[in-house]
Amino acid sequence: MRAILFGGGLSLLISLLGTRYAIRIFTRQGFGQPIRDDGPTTHHTKRGTPTMGGAVIVLATVVGYFAAKVITGSAPTASAMLLLFLFVGLGTVGFLDDFLKVSRQHNLGLRSRAKMIGQTLVAVVFGFLALSPALEDERGWRPASDHISFIRDYERFALPTVLAIVLIWFLVTGFSNAVNLTDGLDGLATGASILVFAAYTLVNIWQNSQSCALEAGPKCYEVRDPLDLAVVAAAITGACFGFLWWNASPAQIFMGDTGSLALGGAMAGFAIMTRTELLLIIIGGLFVVITLSVMIQVSVFKLSRASGLVRSVFRIQAGHRVFRIAPLQHHFEMLGWEQVTVTIRFWIITGLCVATGLGIFYAEWVAGIG
Numbered sequence: 001m002r003a004i005l006f007g008g009g010l011s012l013l014i015s016l017l018g019t020r021y022a023i024r025i026f027t028r029q030g031f032g033q034p035i036r037d038d039g040p041t042t043h044h045t046k047r048g049t050p051t052m053g054g055a056v057i058v059l060a061t062v063v064g065y066f067a068a069k070v071i072t073g074s075a076p077t078a079s080a081m082l083l084l085f086l087f088v089g090l091g092t093v094g095f096l097d098d099f100l101k102v103s104r105q106h107n108l109g110l111r112s113r114a115k116m117i118g119q120t121l122v123a124v125v126f127g128f129l130a131l132s133p134a135l136e137d138e139r140g141w142r143p144a145s146d147h148i149s150f151i152r153d154y155e156r157f158a159l160p161t162v163l164a165i166v167l168i169w170f171l172v173t174g175f176s177n178a179v180n181l182t183d184g185l186d187g188l189a190t191g192a193s194i195l196v197f198a199a200y201t202l203v204n205i206w207q208n209s210q211s212c213a214l215e216a217g218p219k220c221y222e223v224r225d226p227l228d229l230a231v232v233a234a235a236i237t238g239a240c241f242g243f244l245w246w247n248a249s250p251a252q253i254f255m256g257d258t259g260s261l262a263l264g265g266a267m268a269g270f271a272i273m274t275r276t277e278l279l280l281i282i283i284g285g286l287f288v289v290i291t292l293s294v295m296i297q298v299s300v301f302k303l304s305r306a307s308g309l310v311r312s313v314f315r316i317q318a319g320h321r322v323f324r325i326a327p328l329q330h331h332f333e334m335l336g337w338e339q340v341t342v343t344i345r346f347w348i349i350t351g352l353c354v355a356t357g358l359g360i361f362y363a364e365w366v367a368g369i370g
Contacts, residue, residue: 002071002072004227007232007234008064008235008237010235011237014060014064015239016245018242019245019253022052022056026053026253049251051102052255053243053246054091054258054261055258057236058091060235062084065084078135078137078143079224079225080228082129082135082273083229085122086123086172087232087262089122089125089265090119091258093122094257094258095256097110097258098256119172130142130143131168141222147159148167151276153275171271175280175284175287178288178290179260181294182260182287183260191244195354197237197263197267197270199283199357199358200267201237205226221275222275223274236266282353283353283357283358285356286346286349286350290327290328293327297322329346
């Protein structure tokens with residue numbers, strides 16, 4: 001338990017101080033954020049704000065985690081190392097995207113295909129290793145499972161290894177892109193991520209106290225290394241807290257794809273390793289809704305450009321859009337909401353999603369035991 005406190009506290013301190021230093025360095029180097037021209041006009045004042053701040057979140061998390069292990073004299077576990085691999089790997093893909101943007105001073109970095117290849121490579125390697133028998137512990141538990149899960153594995157829904165890796169790929173790429181889409185307002189993705197990772201810190205602590213390794217029972221958790229995963233979750237939470245000090249409105253630095261891809265991938269990684277894959281849809285509900293808003297907007301707009309017969313079937317006028325602009329947070333901006341108002345209300349929504357998810361998680365255990 002001390003490692004959790006050390007990991008979270010050290011990561012917060014490193015991020016808080018390191019971000020201030022990064023702002024100076026990135027400003028001096030001219031690593032300013034390009035702004036999309038078709039977005040809300042209020043965002044044009046942000047042009048030139050330093051980006052790639054997610055590198056500080058990643059660095060603070062890694063240093064905070066390993067410092068906590070050294071202080072407490074405990075060895076890193078396979079689960080934590082795999083989670084950090086996923087976190088750093090996707091952060092590297094995002095860093096390449098951000099670097100191309102600032103070097104070209106254009107809001108297009110890596111081509112979408114190249115970006116997806118990078119995400120896929122990291123996700124597949126993570127999935128292969130997490131499901132590998134070589135990483136089984138003495139009880140035969142692996143970091144990930146080949147079963148579909150909600151609160152725990154569904155025994156009836158075992159997948160062939162190939163399909164299990166495909167599911168892991170879908171979750172990792174889906175949530176890394178979801179957080180990326182959410183990262184459009186000062187502090188929005190950072191604050192929402194804090195709540196999600198704090199939730200997974202609690203989930204891992206609870207799973208550790210009710211682990212089948214301690215006492216077998218009908219509702220114990222067969223999760224490998226939950227306490228060490230809690231250290232990683234606490235470290236990410238602390239790193240995001242420290243970064244939010246500088247990222248809150250008016251933001252002095254943006255996390256960029258470096259941070260958003262890393263954070264989204266880590267969320268998926270925790271869901272996979274804690275056997276709560278489908279529960280992530282509830283805990284990370286805000287990210288899901290924002291992603292759906294983009295999918296709906298694109299689908300309807302494409303249908304609106306189809307033939308007259310297709311438009312008549314779906315009763316869509318030419319050029320029709322469901323939202324004034326996507327992602328969803330910008331739609332509310334276009335309706336006249338202040339950025340801070342949108343951010344705070346979306347944080348509240350995230351809090352409700354997290355509370356609902358944790359409530360379902362705990363209620364399942366109570367119902368099963370009681």
